[in-house]
Amino acid sequence: MRIPFRKMHGLGNDFVVIDARERAVEMSARRAAALADRHTGIGCDQLILLEPSETADVRMRIFNPDGGEVEACGNASRAVGLYLGGDKRIETLGGIIAASTSDTGISVAMGRPRFGWDEIPLAYPMDTLTMPVGWEDLVEPVAVNVGNPHVIFFVPDTHSVDLARLGPLIENDPLFPRRINVNVATLTGPDALDLRVWERAAGLTRACGTGACASAIAAMRRKLTGRRVTVTLPGGPLVIEWTDADEIIMTGPATTSFEGSFGTSDYPA
Incomplete structure (x- = not known):
């Protein structure tokens, strides 16, 4: 069985995008890391898996080169916005984001910033505007x-x-x-x-x-x-x-x- 992919980048931050909305693709840390390897795989900064979503137009899963899954990636969100076209809502582990295309590029609404020490999170309370470290x-x-x-x-x-x-x-x-x-x-x-x-x-x-x-x-x-x-x-x-x-x-x-x-x-x- 062969799985199609698209190689994309935003300002040189590159991604392997796999569309699994219609045909499920099993993704493990082992497979993600192997695909991301620049010597023996396709090579990328992050692997992106698109899946069906119950709360948005698509669910975007993001895997680092070590195979670990992370919450959000702005450049990948723009790449997915280009891939999908039009105005789309994208579900991530970090929340729902919105992407739209325009003459100036791809715009992504990344949600609201969070500043609480426990929202970062940090190991113990401190001022996050000027951290005493x-x-x-x-x-x-x-x-x-x-x-x-x-x-x-x-x-x-x-x-x-x-x-x-x-x-x-x-x-x-x-x-x-x-x-x-x-x-x-x-x-x-x-x-x-x-x-x-x-x-x-x-x-x-x-x-x-x-x-x-x-x-x-x-x-x-x-x-x-x-x-x-x-x-x-x-x-x-x-x-x-x-x-x-x-x-x-x-x-x-x-x-x-x-x-x-x-x-x-x-x-x-």
């Missing part, structure tokens, strides 16, 4: 949950931070019982940020949509920017807006790279 030169981050958890450090220069070394150290700190995504951001204009992200269980990526959302919200909460911010990642820019209705809107591109299929016996579940 640090790791070497990275100190006093902001914590935001935008469907998945993030900490954001504002630094003079994102490229001076050894994120490949500090990222996994912070990700796996006992302060974060579900681990954490680590962002380093630099203010480059009145409403502009440069951003690099260490993604939980995925490492450094060219773009992270939820990281862009979380970092923009963190900058807004600290009154560093207005309510509409351009966030530039290594893969390119995203526009993040925090509406008066307390909803995050992310707008940016998504692209289909190629289509193909794989044999179930080659990647057993």
Whole structure:
């Protein structure tokens, strides 16, 4: 039996998208990790499985390269929005999000940000706007949950931070019982940020949509920017807006790279 897939990316953050709405596809951590492997599999930052939903137009399941399933992914949401076309409601483990296509790209309503220490979650109570913690030169981050958890450090220069070394150290700190995504951001204009992200269980990526959302919200909460911010990642820019209705809107591109299929016996579940 062969299973069709579509390879897609948003700003270089790439995905293998499998549509299992009409024909069920068994997905295990083992199969997801094998498909995500860039040497022996198809290769991707995350594998996306689309399934029927009772509460939305589609259910989106998101698997990291280690096979673990996570709550949300902004770039994947834009890719799925492009795949489905039109205006769609997408069910994720992090909640219902809405995607729509326009001349400026794919816009995704990511829901409301959460700031409570137990909503991130953290291991114990503390102020999430200026956290009294640090790791070497990275100190006093902001914590935001935008469907998945993030900490954001504002630094003079994102490229001076050894994120490949500090990222996994912070990700796996006992302060974060579900681990954490680590962002380093630099203010480059009145409403502009440069951003690099260490993604939980995925490492450094060219773009992270939820990281862009979380970092923009963190900058807004600290009154560093207005309510509409351009966030530039290594893969390119995203526009993040925090509406008066307390909803995050992310707008940016998504692209289909190629289509193909794989044999179930080659990647057993």
